[in-house]
Amino acid sequence: xxxxxxxxxxxxxxxxxxxxxxxxxxxxxxxxxxxxxxxxxxxxxxxxxxxxxxxxxxxxxxxxxxxxxxxxxxxxxxxxxxxxxxxxxxxxxxxxxxxxxxxxxxxxxxxxxxxxxxxxxxxxxxxxxxxxxxxxxxxxxxxxxxxxxxxxxxxxxxxxxxxxxxxxxxxxxxxxxxxxxxxxxxxxxxxxxxxxxxxxxxxxxxxxxxxxxxxxxxxxxxxxxxxxxxxxxxxxxxxxxxxx
Numbered sequence: 001x002x003x004x005x006x007x008x009x010x011x012x013x014x015x016x017x018x019x020x021x022x023x024x025x026x027x028x029x030x031x032x033x034x035x036x037x038x039x040x041x042x043x044x045x046x047x048x049x050x051x052x053x054x055x056x057x058x059x060x061x062x063x064x065x066x067x068x069x070x071x072x073x074x075x076x077x078x079x080x081x082x083x084x085x086x087x088x089x090x091x092x093x094x095x096x097x098x099x100x101x102x103x104x105x106x107x108x109x110x111x112x113x114x115x116x117x118x119x120x121x122x123x124x125x126x127x128x129x130x131x132x133x134x135x136x137x138x139x140x141x142x143x144x145x146x147x148x149x150x151x152x153x154x155x156x157x158x159x160x161x162x163x164x165x166x167x168x169x170x171x172x173x174x175x176x177x178x179x180x181x182x183x184x185x186x187x188x189x190x191x192x193x194x195x196x197x198x199x200x201x202x203x204x205x206x207x208x209x210x211x212x213x214x215x216x217x218x219x220x221x222x223x224x225x226x227x228x229x230x231x232x233x234x235x236x237x238x239x240x241x242x243x244x
Contacts, residue, residue, distance in 0.1 A: 001207050005056040006196055006224055007215040009064065009072060011237060013049050014041045031071040039072075049074060056213070059199055061085075061192050061224050063184070065137050066095075079202075083137055084177075084186055084220070085195035086144035099198060100139070106189035107142055110173070114143040117169065117185060121148055124164050130157045145186040158183040177220045179238050184220075193223030200227060 007013060014029035017040055027046045030039035041049070052058050053075060061081040062069060069082045070093065079096070080089040086103050088096040118134055125132040125148070134148035150157040155178075162176065162183060175191075177184040200212065214221075214228030217237035225231040233239040 001210050003056045003211040003213060004200075004203055005052050005058045005213045005215065006061050006199070006228060007052075007058065008217055008221050009060055009062045009069075010039065011217040012215050012221075012234060013045055013074070014039045016040070029073055030068075031073070053077070057203070057210075059196075061196050061216075061221070063137075063192075063220070066139070079199055081192060081195040081199065081224075083139055083144045084184070084190050085192045086137075086190045087139045088195055088198065095139070099195070103139065103144075103189065104142055107144065107187060110187045111143060113173075114146055114187075117174075118146045118148075120169055121146070121161065121165060121185070124168065125157075125161050128160060128164060130161060132157070132161065145184055145190050148183045148185075149181050153181045155181055177218070179218045179220070191223055192220060193227065196224035196227055 011019070016038060017026060020026060020040060020042065025043050026040035027043060028037040029041045030037070032038035057078050058076060059079050059081065060069070060076055063084045064082055066082050066087060066089065069080060078091050081087070082089060086107070088099040090096050114136055118136055122132060122134050131151040132148055133151055134146060136143040136146050138144055148158065148161065158178060158181070162178065165171065171185070173188055174185050175188060177186060211230070212228040214225035214231040215233065216222070216225050217234055217239060219238055221239070
């Protein structure tokens, strides 16, 4: 039986052009909202993932929303975890009905809180003189978590915002993920580890115990990576930066 690979996408299998050397060969990996390619692979990343697709069951585990995941130009053939674990897609790219029903129940208490929290975050940023943008990541008609970015790509602005939010708002029931120019406030039920654990449970029931590999780049990936037999990360990443 083939091994199983659980892998993050952005900054693990591919990245934006600004994170690559100017003279690097760039292979298209994902399109943006307007249709142009905005994420690219190094040739070695391209060779690795296509090798893995040929000899492993590869399951993406990503923070990307469903539409954003559908713009990734890689031929995944199995399930996928999206929206930080708020959604599982079947091999046909459709929402897994059982996980969808479970997450709707888990997130019901957060539906009034998430829009209010986003509004408060943007208002606080405006009061602090910060230029920010933010939105809710959703699955169909229910909000899953919120994202805030600095329009000036200044991580220190997000740190300032987060400090203010912790001082002024009740964040009980939420956890925080920050990586570069991304600040996400996520309900506790929304996490990659829980969705990956469900993928592993189903895969083991169907195929038996197989070697499980995990790839990720950020602290938010550690949860699902710890479920694996082997785990790896790119050295130039949030996880790699924590090494001495």
